[in-house]
Amino acid sequence: MSADAPDPQPAPLPERVGKYPVVRKLGEGATSEVYLCRDPFNDRDVAVKRIFPEALRDSARGGVYRKLFLAEASLAGKLSHPHIVAIYDAVIEDDSGYIVMEFVPGGTLEPRTAQDNLLPIDKIVEIVFKCTRALSYANQIGVTHRDIKPGNILMSGPTDIKISDFGLALSAGADTTHVTGVGSPAYMSPEQIREQPLTQQTDIYSLGVVMYQLLTGQLPYQASNNFSMIYQITTTDPAPPSTLREGIPMSVDRIVRKAMQKDQARRYQAWEDFSKDLAEAFKTESLARKTEEFADSEKFNALRAMGFFRRFSDPELWEVVAVGRWEKVAAGAILMREGEAGEHFCMLVSGEVKVTKNKKLLNVLGAGECFGEMAYLAESGKVRGASVAANGESRIVRINVAELMNASETCRLKFERAFIAILVERLNLANTRLTSG
Amino acid sequence: MSEAPLRDRIGKYPVMKRLGSGATSEVFLCHDPFNDRDVAVKVVSTDAFDDPARGKLFKKLFVNEASLAGKLQHPHIVQIYDAVAEDRLNYIVMEYVDGGTLEKFCASDSLLPIERVVEMAFKCTRALEFAHRMGITHRDIKPANILHAGGSDVKITDFGAALNSASETTQVAAIGSPAYMSPQQVKEHPLDHRTDIYSMGVVMYHLLTGRLPFQASNNFSLIYQITNMDPPAPSSLRPEVPARVEAIVLRAMAKEHDDRYPDWEAFSLDLAEVFRSEYVGATKEEFADTDKFETLRTLSFFENFTDAELWEVARMSSWRTATPGELLMKEGEPGDFFCILAEGEVKVTKHGKLLNLLRTGEAFGEMAYLSKSAPVRVADVAVMNNAKIISIPTSNLEQASDPCRHKFDRAFMEILVERLTMANIRLSGV
Numbered sequence: 001m002s003a004d005a006p007d008p009q010p011a012p013l014p015e016r017v018g019k020y021p022v023v024r025k026l027g028e029g030a031t032s033e034v035y036l037c038r039d040p041f042n043d044r045d046v047a048v049k050r051i052f053p054e055a056l057r058d059s060a061r062g063g064v065y066r067k068l069f070l071a072e073a074s075l076a077g078k079l080s081h082p083h084i085v086a087i088y089d090a091v092i093e094d095d096s097g098y099i100v101m102e103f104v105p106g107g108t109l110e111p112r113t114a115q116d117n118l119l120p121i122d123k124i125v126e127i128v129f130k131c132t133r134a135l136s137y138a139n140q141i142g143v144t145h146r147d148i149k150p151g152n153i154l155m156s157g158p159t160d161i162k163i164s165d166f167g168l169a170l171s172a173g174a175d176t177t178h179v180t181g182v183g184s185p186a187y188m189s190p191e192q193i194r195e196q197p198l199t200q201q202t203d204i205y206s207l208g209v210v211m212y213q214l215l216t217g218q219l220p221y222q223a224s225n226n227f228s229m230i231y232q233i234t235t236t237d238p239a240p241p242s243t244l245r246e247g248i249p250m251s252v253d254r255i256v257r258k259a260m261q262k263d264q265a266r267r268y269q270a271w272e273d274f275s276k277d278l279a280e281a282f283k284t285e286s287l288a289r290k291t292e293e294f295a296d297s298e299k300f301n302a303l304r305a306m307g308f309f310r311r312f313s314d315p316e317l318w319e320v321v322a323v324g325r326w327e328k329v330a331a332g333a334i335l336m337r338e339g340e341a342g343e344h345f346c347m348l349v350s351g352e353v354k355v356t357k358n359k360k361l362l363n364v365l366g367a368g369e370c371f372g373e374m375a376y377l378a379e380s381g382k383v384r385g386a387s388v389a390a391n392g393e394s395r396i397v398r399i400n401v402a403e404l405m406n407a408s409e410t411c412r413l414k415f416e417r418a419f420i421a422i423l424v425e426r427l428n429l430a431n432t433r434l435t436s437g
Numbered sequence: 438m439s440e441a442p443l444r445d446r447i448g449k450y451p452v453m454k455r456l457g458s459g460a461t462s463e464v465f466l467c468h469d470p471f472n473d474r475d476v477a478v479k480v481v482s483t484d485a486f487d488d489p490a491r492g493k494l495f496k497k498l499f500v501n502e503a504s505l506a507g508k509l510q511h512p513h514i515v516q517i518y519d520a521v522a523e524d525r526l527n528y529i530v531m532e533y534v535d536g537g538t539l540e541k542f543c544a545s546d547s548l549l550p551i552e553r554v555v556e557m558a559f560k561c562t563r564a565l566e567f568a569h570r571m572g573i574t575h576r577d578i579k580p581a582n583i584l585h586a587g588g589s590d591v592k593i594t595d596f597g598a599a600l601n602s603a604s605e606t607t608q609v610a611a612i613g614s615p616a617y618m619s620p621q622q623v624k625e626h627p628l629d630h631r632t633d634i635y636s637m638g639v640v641m642y643h644l645l646t647g648r649l650p651f652q653a654s655n656n657f658s659l660i661y662q663i664t665n666m667d668p669p670a671p672s673s674l675r676p677e678v679p680a681r682v683e684a685i686v687l688r689a690m691a692k693e694h695d696d697r698y699p700d701w702e703a704f705s706l707d708l709a710e711v712f713r714s715e716y717v718g719a720t721k722e723e724f725a726d727t728d729k730f731e732t733l734r735t736l737s738f739f740e741n742f743t744d745a746e747l748w749e750v751a752r753m754s755s756w757r758t759a760t761p762g763e764l765l766m767k768e769g770e771p772g773d774f775f776c777i778l779a780e781g782e783v784k785v786t787k788h789g790k791l792l793n794l795l796r797t798g799e800a801f802g803e804m805a806y807l808s809k810s811a812p813v814r815v816a817d818v819a820v821m822n823n824a825k826i827i828s829i830p831t832s833n834l835e836q837a838s839d840p841c842r843h844k845f846d847r848a849f850m851e852i853l854v855e856r857l858t859m860a861n862i863r864l865s866g867v
Contacts, residue, residue, distance in 0.1 A: 019448055019521040036554040039498045041507065041520050070470050077471065090471050091449040378854045409839040423853040424808050430860035 015047045017098050018091055031055035031057070036103060039088075046088060051097040064347045066092045073099055075143055076166040085154060085164040089169065104162050106155035110212070113150050115217035121248060122282070122295065124214045126159040129278040129297040131207055134163050136271030137314045139200040146198060148206035149187040150213065159296060186219050190234045190262045204268050208259025215252070216244040220260065234262065251281040294326045300428035302349045302395075306368040308418050316411040323407055324397040329390045335371075336388040342375035343382075344400045351394025357386040367417060370422070376401050379420060447478045447528055448521055455664025466533060469518075476518060477533040486527055496522035503529050506596040509571060512748045513564035515584060515594035534592050539580035539640070545647030551678060552716035552725070554644045556589035559708040559727045561637055564593050566701030567744050569630045576628060578636035579617040580643060589726060615656065616649050620664045620692045634698050638689025645682070646674040650690065664692065681711045706731075724756040732779050732825070736798040738848050746841040753833040759820045765801075766818040772805035773812060775829045787816045794821070800852065806831045807849060 003287075013022055013035075020037035026047060027034045032055070037048045056065075061217065073090030074125040110232040112119050125155070131153065135145060145152075145166050154162045185193060189205035192198060212220045218240030223229035241256055242248040255277045261267035279301045299321045303309045309317060324347075325380040329335065335346065337356060345369050355371065365371055371388050404412065442467075444452055456477060457464045463732035465597060467478045485495045503520030510516065511555060516532040539557070542549050549557075549796060565575060575582075575596050584592045619635035642650045650668030653659035671686055672678040685707050691697040698704040709731040716725070729751040733739050756779070759765065766772065768787060777800050785793040785801065793800055795818075805812035812831070834845060 016523070019519075019523065040497075040522075041504050043504060070606065074471055074473065089449075093446075093449075374854075377850055409843060413839055413843050413846065416843065416850060420807055420846060420850055420853065421809060423857060424804070427853060427857050427860060430857060430864060433864055434860060 004255075013135070014050075017050050018096075018100075019047060020048050020100065022048075026306075038235045039100070042088075045103040046064050047085075047101045049099045049101065053095045056092075056095060056097055066097075069097060070339075072166075075141075078103070079138055079141060079143060079166065081134055081137050081315045083160070083162055084138065084166070085162045087166075101164065102162070104156050106157070106165075109150035109153045109155065109161070109214065112155075113213045113217060118217050118245070118335045119214060119341075120216065121245075121252065123159050124211065125252065125278055125282055126295055126297055127153075127161050127214070128207065128211045129282075129346075130159070130161055131163060131210075131277055132271050132275040132278060133314055133318075134161075135200070135203050135207065136275065138163075138166060139203075139271060144198060144200055144405050145203045145206075146192070148189075148203050148210060150210055153210070178312075185229060185233070186221070188233065191264065193230055193233055199264075200211040200271060201264050201267055201269070204259055204271065204274055204360075205261075207274075208256055211259065212238065212241055212256050215241045215248060215256070218244065249281065251277075255281060262427060296321055299324070299326060299397075303347075303397075305345065308347065308368060308370060308422075309414075311417060312411070312414045316408070316414050319407050320397075320399070323403050324399050326395070326397050329394050331390055331392045333390045334387065335390060335396065336384050338387045340384050341382055342372055342384045343402065345370055345376050346388075347397045349395040349397060349398070351396075352391035353388050353389050353394060353396075355386050355388050362386055373419060373422075376404070405423040442561075448526065448530075450476065450478055450530065452814060458550045467530075468679060469530070475533045476527050477515075477531045479531065480526065480528045482527070486522070491841075496527065499527060502596075505571075506573060507571065509568055509596065511564055511567050511745045512752075513560045513590070513592055514568065514596070517596075531594065532592070534584040534586050534594075534765060536587055537643065538586040539583040539585055539591070541585070543580050543643050543647065548647050548675070549644060549677075550681060551645065552712065553589050554641060555682060555708055555712050555716065556725055557583075557591050557644070558637065558641050559705055559712065559730075560589070560591050560639075561593060562705035563730070563744050563748075564591075564700050565630070565633055565637065566705065568593075568596060569633075569701060574628060574630055575633045575636075576622070577617075578633050578640060580640055583640065616651070618663065621659050621694075623663050630701065631694055631697055631699075634689050634701065634704060637704070638686050641686045642668065642671060642690065645671050645678055645686065648674065659704060679711070679715050679800045681707075681715065685711060698808050723758070726751055729754075729756060733827075736777065736779065738777055738798050738800060739844075742844045743840075746838070746844055749837055749841045750753070750829070753837060754827045754829045756825065756827055759824045759826050761820050761822050761863060763820045765820060766814045766816070766824065768814050768817050769813045771812060772802055773807050773832065774828045775800060775802040775804075776818075777801075777827045777829070779825035779827050783818050783823035783824060784821050785816050785818050792816055800849070803849060803852075806834065806845075807853075 009192075012023060016022055017035060017037060020035075020039060023036045023038060023045070026035060026036050032049050032051045034047055034049045035267075037046050038044075039046045069092050070090060073087055077087040077090070085104060086102040087099060088102070091098055091100075111117055131148075135148075137143065140156040143166050145163065147165060148163075149288045150165060152165045153166055158161050189198075189202040192202050192205075209220055211364075221229055221232040221236070223232060238260065240253045242250070242253045255274070258266070258277070259274060260266055275297075279297045282295055282297055300317060303312075303317055303320055309320065312320065335353060336342065348365055350365055350367050352367075353365050353371065354361060355365065372384065374385065375382060378434075404415065443455060446452055447465060447467060449471075450469060453466045454477070455463065456466050461483045462479055462481045464477055464479045467476050468474075469476050475602075481499075486492050486499075488495065490492055499522050500520045503517055507517040507520070515534060517529060518532070519530040521528055521530075541547060546580060561578075568575065573596055575593070577595060578593075582593060582595045584594055586592050615623060617636045617639045619628075619632040621635075622632050639650060651659055651662040651666065653662060668687075668690065671683050672680070685704070688696070688707075689698055689704060698707075709727050712725060712727045713731070730747055733742070733747045733750055739750065742750065759781075765776065765783065778795055778797055782797075783795050783801065784791060785795065801818050802814065804815065834842060835843075
């Protein structure tokens with residue numbers, strides 16, 4: 001309130017947006033600005049994106065736009081996924097409109113597109129893989145993003161991301177369609193530029209561009225004006241990323257090229273194919289890590305392939321990725337000991353283990369099977385009834401029962417359904433043996 | 438009658454109509470466009486908010502308490518969705534219940550049948566027990582704070598001291614009557630759940646007899662009576678009130694803590710018992726909600742279910758009695774439901790050969806729910822002696838809340854583990 005403040009002040013911070021007290025400003029675009037706010041009722045920080053009143057007064061929009069805005073925010077609000085920014089509320093009135101979202105402190109991917117700040121290639125593949133899975137999930141719910149760009153992908157951990165700003169109306173309320181960032185349609189697919197009907201393939205194209213930029217530190221097309229940019233997007237081929245940065249494997253070049261195909265028939269048809277190629281690329285020597293670490297994409301795909309997790313949705317499977325501890329074990333390694341207290345159960349990712357009791361072989365288990373699950377199933381099962389040892393080199397996931405209790409209700413529900421299926425099967429088998437014996 | 442013109446919207450919520458108003462609050466029916474649902478918005482205007490010294494603190498308390506009360510998720514408690522305290526506008530956004538309050542049943546010419554009152558009181562005691570376990574005392578239990586959700590279903594509203602001191606109570610106590618206040622509340626002693634138990638007793642008294650336990654021409658006299666006098670026996674005002682119901686009301690309304698119900702559990706247990714002994718068969722439905730709930734609570738299958746989940750089970754299941762010899766399931770028939778034996782005994786046979794005898798609390802036909810393959814019964818199930826059968830259509834269970842389904846799965850898992858263990862013992866013993 002002091003009158004003699006020397007600095008020229010930017011526009012003063014509003015005290016609140018809707019019911020949300022403003023903490024500070026997070027960013028600003030051409031038609032909107034984003035604030036960090038408090039939600040006192042739910043006791044959490046939120047990011048509130050406020051659309052400038054001028055943008056709302058635009059006569060070209062008006063009532064239809066308002067309806068669309070709410071409908072799309074409501075739909076996007078139904079996306080519940082660890083790699084998608086949650087939408088909590090959306091309000092649109094005559095001269096104000098705002099969206100209340102999950103607050104992600106890590107900033108966007110934009111700084112990681114600068115030449116001197118690029119991410120390692122394997123990290124980029126990881127990040128893009130997570131984007132493809134999240135966008136595939138959104139597509140299944142019927143939501144196309146239409147504005148994929150580094151500024152809409154937030155960092156929430158070393159390779160963890162959250163995609164923001166789903167929905168045409170929402171991003172139109174933001175700064176995209178009419179002025180993309182600095183005024184360029186750089187991430188738009190050819191069909192988007194031609195204003196043709198759009199499918200998930202437009203997002204696939206845009207994510208291809210994002211990947212290109214993250215890998216090389218430059219956009220696939222350089223242009224001094226939008227017309228030139230549009231011309232190039234629709235007619236010329238970009239230089240392969242590997243020509244711009246050392247160490248990019250052919251397989252990654254191919255993925256970027258296929259995602260950015262101008263002809264939709266030659267582009268990835270579905271997210272599934274895009275994800276699969278990314279996961280494969282990871283296995284190539286040049287990207288395989290020297291450490292014993294498992295990449296998240298590797299974990300995700302290993303779990304996806306197991307019958308046990310067949311009924312798990314993507315968000316639930318990511319929870320398992322987060323809660324599991326992954327290990328490579330050598331042949332002969334003892335994994336569980338009869339009589340010991342058991343606080344975890346295991347899933348066998350690859351290899352073979354043998355189950356013994358009093359040195360008598362009870363069972364040999366292969367990939368996809370679980371063991372030690374009595375720790376989870378029965379109160380009385382906290383003590384191992386048998387020993388388990390690796391038969392050959394194996395990969396296992398340990399899941400701590402206490403940690404699993406912190407997983408979401410739906411995730412735990414899926415575990416129970418999966419265990420019930422196993423128990424029913426075993427019981428049927430036992431009954432058959434009993435009646436035939 | 439000069440009503441203020443209807444405002445356009447409250448916060449982000451467009452107003453549809455006014456639902457009611459009190460001394461310091463107004464309730465509106467509004468729409469929530471983002472969640473696409475109707476909500477009740479209670480706008481609170483009290484001097485406490487405008488107090489220059491403590492207004493800010495009070496606003497904070499208002500939101501905090503609403504937030505805490507918002508954690509109460511129970512079929513018989515009005516859900517709070519949001520609370521906002523701004524410069525000029527303070528409001529709570531709640532679940533909308535279209536049925537009015539229990540006040541409409543308090544007039545002597547509109548009294549409910551006694552068993553209905555017992556049913557409703559039972560549901561209130563369970564809901565308040567649930568709140569108590571979450572650490573929340575209501576402090577303003579009265580018919581106006583109990584909404585009628587149809588039949589004998591109720592939903593309690595306005596939890597939280599700051600919330601209801603911000604609303605009618607304190608003011609009404611000043612200008613109107615402390616009719617439902619406990620002696621401890623009148624004396625401004627520290628309060629716990631037993632103040633709510635007292636108030637619930639007064640609500641029962643009012644619903645049973647159509648009048649308040651203490652009649653007074655002024656507050657001083659009323660307060661004197663609350664702290665010193667015994668109310669007239671409910672049966673002296675409505676002769677068909679059974680002695681046992683009367684005893685419950687009077688015990689809930691005991692002036693001394695030592696004579697009052699010590700907890701909700703004891704209160705609700707008495708209500709359930711009186712219902713069973715006096716009214717089973719009195720209602721059109723063979724099984725009243727009270728009876729279902731109390732029965733479920735005794736069955737080991739449900740021992741880990743919360744109250745909220747048990748009410749879900751009560752709602753999704755159908756109950757009946759069965760006589761000896763009746764065939765409940767037949768081998769080869771498709772099965773889209775499973776059963777839990779609430780009482781009695783059934784036998785499981787296959788080709789006339791006895792496989793198993795099941796007793797109270799045990800489940801049968803559950804493979805319809807558990808196995809992935811087409812649900813076909815693999816054995817016959819017949820009643821041995823008079824039995825009460827709870828049947829649950831698998832499609833209903835699929836619609837239940839995640840926590841409730843989760844509890845079913847846990848319970849079934851334990852059964853399966855047990856059976857598998859038995860089978861393995863038999864296998865290794867052969």
